[in-house]
Amino acid sequence: MDSPTNMTPFVKCLIFAVVCLIIGGNCGDHSLDRRTNIAKRSDKNTYYNIYSKINAMEKDLKNLETKLLKRTKMLRQVLQSVIEMDSNLGLSDENLKKEGKLASKKNAIGFTTRLEQTTYVGSSSIIRGNFILYNGGNAYNGTVFTCPSPGLYLFHVSLCTRTKYGGIWIYKNSQKLTIAYAGYVDPQYNGASVSAAVWLDVGDQVYLRAHTSSMLVDNNSVFTGIRVN
The missing domain is CATH 2.60.120.40 (Jelly Rolls)
Incomplete structure (x- = not known):
């Protein structure tokens, strides 16, 4: 085999071209793989972010429903208390009227x-x-x-x-x-x-x-x- 110094210019050019193709292919493969991985990671992140937001919204909705139920229960209790107070006030008014009549009758001279x-x-x-x-x-x-x-x-x-x-x-x-x-x-x-x-x-x-x-x-x-x- 001829030594590198004895190779013709054509052979040198051919060898250089082959080396470049090999190196370029490897670099391209590595770049493509990197871009594919980045794309996959981006897709995964996008997928994760959407479902995370949906889960967060569902949790917020459940919390709102729970608070709404609690407030509805509290309002019912308050309304019941108001109704009972009104009923008691009505009874008190009747008692006061009766007591007033009795007092006025008792004090009538x-x-x-x-x-x-x-x-x-x-x-x-x-x-x-x-x-x-x-x-x-x-x-x-x-x-x-x-x-x-x-x-x-x-x-x-x-x-x-x-x-x-x-x-x-x-x-x-x-x-x-x-x-x-x-x-x-x-x-x-x-x-x-x-x-x-x-x-x-x-x-x-x-x-x-x-x-x-x-x-x-x-x-x-x-x-x-x-x-x-």
Whole structure:
């Protein structure tokens, strides 16, 4: 075999071309393999990223559903509590109304009594009640009304008598207020009535006295008193 120094230029060129082809092929193969691996890795990364995002979105959706269920449950509990409170408030309002009615009834001050049928001798005699129809506050004892609480009071007396010049005075303490005067009625029965509005303080007393020294009071006569304000 000829030594390299004895080879012809043609042979040298042919050998150089072969070497270049071999080297270029190897480099190309390596470059192609590298590009293929990179592409595969890129495809894998893209695939991984898409499914990772889908998984993350599914987790977020489940979390939202869980939170929504919890909030719905809380809202139902709150609504139930509101309904129960409203129901209790309704009951409380009814109880308060009942208690208010009972309290107002208990605190109502007033009385009505039919007067005792008798002949009173002397104008200083206090005319008595015979049958008490109502006695709110228990301030009327059958003869005298004693004011338990300050305020404006209204008193009314209705007299039925056959005494000549008969009449009944409404008194506040020792003061004459108004008179129910029957006038000249002998010998028949006649009627008369009168009212008096008066301010009373605690302890003031209101009662009835006969106008004449001798007077018959029929049991259809009535004495009423009530606090109006």
